[in-house]
Amino acid sequence: MKLFHSHFSPFVRKVMVAAHELGLADRIELLPSAVHPMKRDETVLAQHPLAQVPTLIDETGNALADSRVICEYIDALGGHRLFPPAGADRWRALNEQSLADGLLDAALLIRYELTARAEGERSAGWIDGQNAKIASALAWFESRAATFTDRLDIGTVAAASALGYLDLRFADLAWRDRHPGLAAWYADFAERPSMRATQPPTA
Known part of the structure; x- marks a missing residue:
């Protein structure tokens, strides 16, 4: 399998954490891709019309895009261990x-x-609206952090990949200060070999 990736993409990291946990990381060849919000990578575009990162070329040569689709595909290859079967646990994990x-x-x-x-084209209202989504999502996770345990x-x-991205790009958010339960869980989860192996560069 081949995965178009960027080391800085949190969605790529989610896929690769899943691959490591499933014992499939060694079967995935990482192909570098240029990530830009307004310019699509022509190499990826030749494989999939959305030119997304991540995009996986599966073992039959088909292109799969969107980290949710890719994770479910590799979970099927790895024995269905990350997506619970039908029932309450599945809906909880998917949610x-x-x-x-x-x-x-x-x-x-x-x-x-x-x-x-450019600085003069930026919308403070837009940024505030997105920050509000991040704040409410973190509060939701904090209220349920005790259910994460092991x-x-x-x-x-997915939650760990998201928190890792906040650390990478939004360190000034200091999310741990307001979410101690989530912070304690993440401190343990971040030490998993899969998380350490997929740690993005700092620059």
Whole structure:
């Protein structure tokens, strides 16, 4: 398998954390891709019309995009260990993944607003709105942090990937100060070999 990736993409990190946990990381060849909000990578575009990162070329040559789709695909290859079967646990994990991805969407929109637009073109109201989404998502996770404990599924993998991105790009947010339960859980989860192996560069 081949994965178009950026070391800085939190969605790529989610996929690779999942791959490490499933014992599949060695079967994935990482292909570098240029990530830009307004310019699509032509190499990825040749494989998938959205030219997203991550995009996975699976073992049959098909292109799969969106980290949620890719994670479920590799989970099927790895024995269905990260996506619980039908029932309450599945809906909980999928909902947590959706919320973590929504937090990341908001963070990336802020990042693009600050890096892709000239200062005079930036919208403070837009940035405030995205920050509000991040704050409410963090509060939601904090209220449920006690349920994470030692659980390993797509919900906790997605949440950890999102928190790692906040540390990388939004260190001044100081999210731990207001979310001690979440911070304590993340401190333990971040020491997993899968998280350490996928730690993004600091620059």
